[in-house]
Amino acid sequence: MxxxxxxxxxxxxxxxxxxxxxxxxxxxxxxxxxxxxxxxxxxxxxxxxxxxxxxxxxxxxxxxxxxxxxxxxxxxxxxxxxxxxxxxxxxxxxxxxxxxxxxxxxxxxxxxxxxxxxxxxxxxxxxxxxxxxxxxxxxxxxxxxxxxxxxxxxxxxxxxxxxxxxxxxxxxxxxxxxxxxxxxxxxxxxxxxxxxxxxxxxxxxxxxxxxxxxxxxxxxxxxxxxxxxxxxxxxxxxxxxxxxxxxxxxxxxxxxxxxxxxxxxxxxxxxxxxxxxxxxxTPWHSCLLVTAEGRFRTGPSKDFRDDGKYEVSTKDGKPYFVREKHPDFDWPNHVEISHGYGGKIIITNTSTKESEKRLDKDAKIKLANLALRFEELEVHGFLAE
The missing domain is CATH 3.40.50 (Rossmann fold)
Incomplete structure (x- = not known):
């Protein structure tokens, strides 16, 4: 070569x-x-x-x-x-x-x-x-x-x-x-x-x-x-x-x-x-915060303990990251929100009930808002319309 x-x-x-x-x-x-x-x-x-x-x-x-x-x-x-x-x-x-x-x-x-x-x-x-x-x-x-x-x-x-x-x-x-x-x-x-x-x-x-x-x-x-x-x-x-x-x-x-x-x-x-x-x-010396604007920030966990502003998201029963509270992150319990590299947000509907798989007007607005703020949006488990 x-x-x-x-x-x-x-x-x-x-x-x-x-x-x-x-x-x-x-x-x-x-x-x-x-x-x-x-x-x-x-x-x-x-x-x-x-x-x-x-x-x-x-x-x-x-x-x-x-x-x-x-x-x-x-x-x-x-x-x-x-x-x-x-x-x-x-x-x-x-x-x-x-x-x-x-x-x-x-x-x-x-x-x-x-x-x-x-x-x-x-x-x-x-x-x-x-x-x-x-x-x-x-x-x-x-x-x-x-x-x-x-x-x-x-x-x-x-x-x-x-x-x-x-x-x-x-x-x-x-x-x-x-x-x-x-x-x-x-x-x-x-x-x-x-x-x-x-x-x-x-x-x-x-x-x-x-x-x-x-x-x-x-x-x-x-x-x-x-x-x-x-x-x-x-x-x-x-x-x-x-x-x-x-x-x-x-x-x-x-x-x-x-x-x-x-x-x-x-x-x-x-x-x-x-x-x-x-x-x-570095991640082993800090806490990962997902902001409402779709950014990943690092900082001491003690800075993110205000329950009125932040919520801890878990994975397999263990704390995995902190997310800034925002109405667009408020979904029913059967909908999971996760995040990935590159500013990705994943919305997953885990319900098996057909009535819970349809996106109402409020949910569609939230998805549109999230798509604007995050680099990439993935949606799973909802019925196509």
Whole structure:
């Protein structure tokens, strides 16, 4: 097959620009990552390989109930995975060998520092895999830290055996930073590291107290807690740099994505749930709100507890997202409302009674209004007229 034309490469880069966001972004300037990514695209095409993307993310569900609805993946994770799968689909329309994404669930990299039990990150990862399979996100492949470090086949191990290796994985990973490692100089010299460290300081301050395994004496002493959060943020950043080095050693030819804000120099930052005026929160640290205007917003769950304004929608008996109250969302109990990637709303009539399958004037007006506000409307279970 002939080499990719420059127009093909430009089209691939345009897809990345559409999905990415970086610091000090402007419409006129090209993203800093494009030179490196162009080289990777050419190499992968020459090898007749798919465009292989790499993303470390989705560690565990934050136990902070002021931020999330529950400990399980919900609509936020569904939308995030859908966007990653969509990115691969769009790239595959241009690149003849397609595109795929390797998602490394990075729970064991940090969980012990934030007093999160090992079983929490493992169970969350299993549920994510089930979600991706159920939704048909076929371009995403999951892998574990054990596999990144070439210490075994994580999928072949039982939960008990995998968790027994968690501490070993951390010790081996930490060898990827030398004995002369200096975090202060790393933060000073590398803007991306500084951005991540600042985020970790905020996260540790907010979330460490929610860790089930935190020392109660530390939690109860404000001064000790403040000192501990800084120490945790520093160790998280050091672990991150070791983890980055391990990923580079294992996947040297992959195109690196990130769910963190960055300068765009060494990785492509992709917000999982794009927001109009900011990068947006990750779904494992936030709650997903569906607005009356048909938009998806991320925010702390504590901000959406006003029963007069919001309602929690459940799935399989568990909270799945929060929706802003509006008359157009008021339907009989036999009508279910759900939402999907791309601003989709699905109205499903579950009744078997013919009298309840007909759309009256009020229902037709509601559907018309919803069609105007959401990007896509699907209607099921009603009689055609």
């Amino acid at each position: 002939p080499a990719l034309s420059q127009s093909d490469i430009d089209a691939i880069l345009a897809v990345f620009r559409l999905f990415s966001q970086y610091e000090n972004q402007s419409e006129s300037a090209r993203p800093p990552y494009e030179a490196t990514v162009t080289s990777r695209i050419r190499d992968l095409h020459a090898a007749r390989s798919p465009l292989t993307l790499l993303l470390p993310a989705f560690p565990w569900k934050n136990p902070n109930t002021d931020k999330v609805l529950s400990g399980d993946p919900d609509l936020g994770e569904e939308l995030g995975l859908a966007r990653l799968n969509h990115l691969c689909e769009e790239l595959g329309r241009i690149h003849p060998y397609g595109a795929k994404l390797t998602l490394v669930a990075d729970g064991p990299v940090y969980n012990d520092l934030l007093a999160i039990p090992d079983s929490d990150f493992y169970d969350y990862g299993v549920k994510l895999r089930h979600l991706a399979k159920a939704r048909g996100f076929s371009h995403i492949t999951f892998t574990r830290l054990l596999d990144v470090l070439d210490l075994g086949d994580g999928d072949a191990l039982s939960k008990k055996d995998y968790l027994a290796n968690a501490d070993i994985c951390r010790r081996v990973m930490e060898r990827f930073v030398g004995t002369d490692f200096n975090l202060a100089s790393q933060i000073k010299q590398h803007p991306d590291t500084a951005l991540t460290y600042q985020k970790y300081v905020r996260s540790a301050r907010d979330d460490l107290r929610w860790g089930p395994e935190i020392d109660p004496d530390v939690k109860g002493d404000p001064d000790r807690y403040a000192a501990e959060t800084l120490k945790v943020a520093e160790r998280m950043t050091a672990r991150l740099l070791a983890y980055e080095a391990a990923l580079q050693a294992k996947f040297p030819g992959h195109i690196r994505l990130s769910i963190h804000r960055s300068t765009g120099k060494s990785k492509i930052s992709v917000p999982l749930i794009p927001q109009p005026d900011e990068f947006g929160l």
